[in-house]
Amino acid sequence: MASVxxxxxxxxxxxxxxxxxxxxxxKMHDFVADAIELTQPASVFVCSGSDADNAYIRxxxxxxxxxxxxxxxxxxxxxxxxxxxxxxxxxxxxLLPTGSNLGDILNSIDKKAGVEEVRSYLADxxxxxxxxxxxxxxxxxxxxxxxxxxxxxDSPYVAHSEIILYRPGYKQFKKIGSxxxxxxxxxxxxxxxxxxxKNVDKRRVYIDLEENLVYSVNTQYGGNxxxxxxLALRLAINKASNESWLAEHMFLMGAHGPNGRVTYFAxxxxxACGKTSTSMLPGQMIVGDDIAYLRKKARQARCVNVEKGxxxxxxxxxxxxxxxxxxxxxxxCEVIFSNVLIDSQNKPNWLGMGKELPVEGINxxxxxxxxxxxxxxxxxxxxxxxxxxxxxxxxxxNCDPSLxxxxxxxxxxxxxxxxxxxxxxxxxxxxxxxxxxxxKGAALESETTAATLGKEGVRTFNLMSNLDxxxxxxxxxxxxxxxxxxxxxxxxxxxxxxxxxxxxxxxxLNGMADKKVWILWAELRVNGDVEAIETPTGLxxxxxxxxxxxxxxxxxxxxxxxxxxxxTIRIPENLAKLDRVEKIYKEKVPDTPQILxxxxxxxxxxxxxxxxxxxxxxxxxxxxxx
Ligand code: SPV
Ligand code: MN
Numbered sequence: 243m244a245s246v247x248x249x250x251x252x253x254x255x256x257x258x259x260x261x262x263x264x265x266x267x268x269k270m271h272d273f274v275a276d277a278i279e280l281t282q283p284a285s286v287f288v289c290s291g292s293d294a295d296n297a298y299i300r301x302x303x304x305x306x307x308x309x310x311x312x313x314x315x316x317x318x319x320x321x322x323x324x325x326x327x328x329x330x331x332x333x334x335x336x337l338l339p340t341g342s343n344l345g346d347i348l349n350s351i352d353k354k355a356g357v358e359e360v361r362s363y364l365a366d367x368x369x370x371x372x373x374x375x376x377x378x379x380x381x382x383x384x385x386x387x388x389x390x391x392x393x394x395x396d397s398p399y400v401a402h403s404e405i406i407l408y409r410p411g412y413k414q415f416k417k418i419g420s421x422x423x424x425x426x427x428x429x430x431x432x433x434x435x436x437x438x439x440k441n442v443d444k445r446r447v448y449i450d451l452e453e454n455l456v457y458s459v460n461t462q463y464g465g466n467x468x469x470x471x472x473l474a475l476r477l478a479i480n481k482a483s484n485e486s487w488l489a490e491h492m493f494l495m496g497a498h499g500p501n502g503r504v505t506y507f508a509x510x511x512x513x514a515c516g517k518t519s520t521s522m523l524p525g526q527m528i529v530g531d532d533i534a535y536l537r538k539k540a541r542q543a544r545c546v547n548v549e550k551g552x553x554x555x556x557x558x559x560x561x562x563x564x565x566x567x568x569x570x571x572x573x574x575c576e577v578i579f580s581n582v583l584i585d586s587q588n589k590p591n592w593l594g595m596g597k598e599l600p601v602e603g604i605n606x607x608x609x610x611x612x613x614x615x616x617x618x619x620x621x622x623x624x625x626x627x628x629x630x631x632x633x634x635x636x637x638x639x640n641c642d643p644s645l646x647x648x649x650x651x652x653x654x655x656x657x658x659x660x661x662x663x664x665x666x667x668x669x670x671x672x673x674x675x676x677x678x679x680x681x682k683g684a685a686l687e688s689e690t691t692a693a694t695l696g697k698e699g700v701r702t703f704n705l706m707s708n709l710d711x712x713x714x715x716x717x718x719x720x721x722x723x724x725x726x727x728x729x730x731x732x733x734x735x736x737x738x739x740x741x742x743x744x745x746x747x748x749x750x751l752n753g754m755a756d757k758k759v760w761i762l763w764a765e766l767r768v769n770g771d772v773e774a775i776e777t778p779t780g781l782x783x784x785x786x787x788x789x790x791x792x793x794x795x796x797x798x799x800x801x802x803x804x805x806x807x808x809x810t811i812r813i814p815e816n817l818a819k820l821d822r823v824e825k826i827y828k829e830k831v832p833d834t835p836q837i838l839x840x841x842x843x844x845x846x847x848x849x850x851x852x853x854x855x856x857x858x859x860x861x862x863x864x865x866x867x868x
Contacts, residue, residue, distance in 0.1 A: 261288040283373035291410030303398035307437040323438035329465035334447040367430035377411035385648030390424040407551035427469025432460035488536040493521035494529035497765040509657035510707040513693030527642035544650040560596030575637040581629035592625040627692035654768040659739040660688030665815040666740040669760035670780040675727040678736025717833030778848035
């Protein structure tokens, strides 16, 4: 279109114009031209992903005050506004065309009204600022998994985060030519006050599934703004559903078995429930910590990390519990810290870093001192509980060599975990794929955390840890997961884990390091090396196999009494859980597959039979003896 071309020529410098027209993609050009007309930036920068262009963005983030350089070269700190510290679930909505329906659970708004609203907030939002146009690729480059993306933002912090988190996509765009098959994101921070978004009451994240387009405005927090992260996951779930693959909120890691064997696990945990630390288990290899795509290839389940970096929670990262991340965070490599405390020596500090925190400094509330309270009288902690770090996975000492393999890795096991104080045992294998998807994945619950705005510690339903990001009706999503195993010769085994089980005194029953044993037990199961005990809820480890793993890998003695307490099958709690979750499906999910109700009925029957025979709380030894 001549007018689009004219507009680009007029509003871009010759150098930037050259970069954008080198990509011969009319749909992308239309998107950019429309964004310029809507947001009216003072200038436009097209990032080709070259070292020089990336450096320009890094410098701009510092120049505009969105990032502050810290003591170590390559380290910067970004602050989000005091009320902009997590994903805004309430204001994240699907733009729903007339006549379509996503069910009661997903948040949506009439498309016409929603587009009008969000475009009104975006209008002139970039006046006086530079618009950044960046190209990235979800998944490894040159792969069946790759999805090209274009991100428009006025935040160099957002663009810089994406440079760390995603593979460069400018060349991928050259390859796709005029194809319309890519994701688009437009973000503006809106009006700023002290370098943070001022109008958070007008914070909106609106998703257009028909157009593969997401709008985000009046916010800076990464989960609301970094298009390729959770905004793209929503688009990908819809695309995957149409194309018969899976887009999941999952880590991907290689667990090391005997004789140098590596078995890959993908694991879904709600935010702040141990997902990153599981992907980073000592002695194992990380591929990714947050988002994975799974595809069937040559009768195998293959999986990639969508990202190449980590946007991880920094709280409790310390030299003892997370030595590899701690090492990266304290050495010279590229890191963006967010919402930590900066001390007088220009160093970042955070809760649980393993040393005493300074009593004053600068944090997300501005100048901070110990005991400072907010407008509601709540004490402001030194760093925010959802404070994060953003770094490149290859900068970690345990990066798996297959990170960028275009074929992905073969998945041996899938793990579902949540924050559960009283129901599930620490690790358990599902009887089969269908049971695993339904009784483990689709029945997942977790207590809420600081990763989203709102109250913490409330037990909530969160199927496959993906509920926040689902863009298709829940029943269809479950059916897609069930169907995924069809045509795979050895579908991954499915496990549940629970790191948060508590005793009657409220204390955790397991140490942080124990998760390594659960995953290594799962590794042995995938390879048929150990037997298991059949319980009404699944297959659990034998005491002696765990004792051996504890001794070998954690150098500790695992007491039989601890085993019995941890692996006791809690019948009333499991029955109550089935009732709670089934009620949600019955009341809110009209397209629930019948097989879910059948599996729930069978699980209930198994629990009741066992209850009749052994009582409410069943030691694993009672089940071996039978
Ligand atoms: C999560 O909350 O699950 C995250 C961080 O991984 S966010 O970008 O907020 O989604
Ligand atoms: Mn996540």
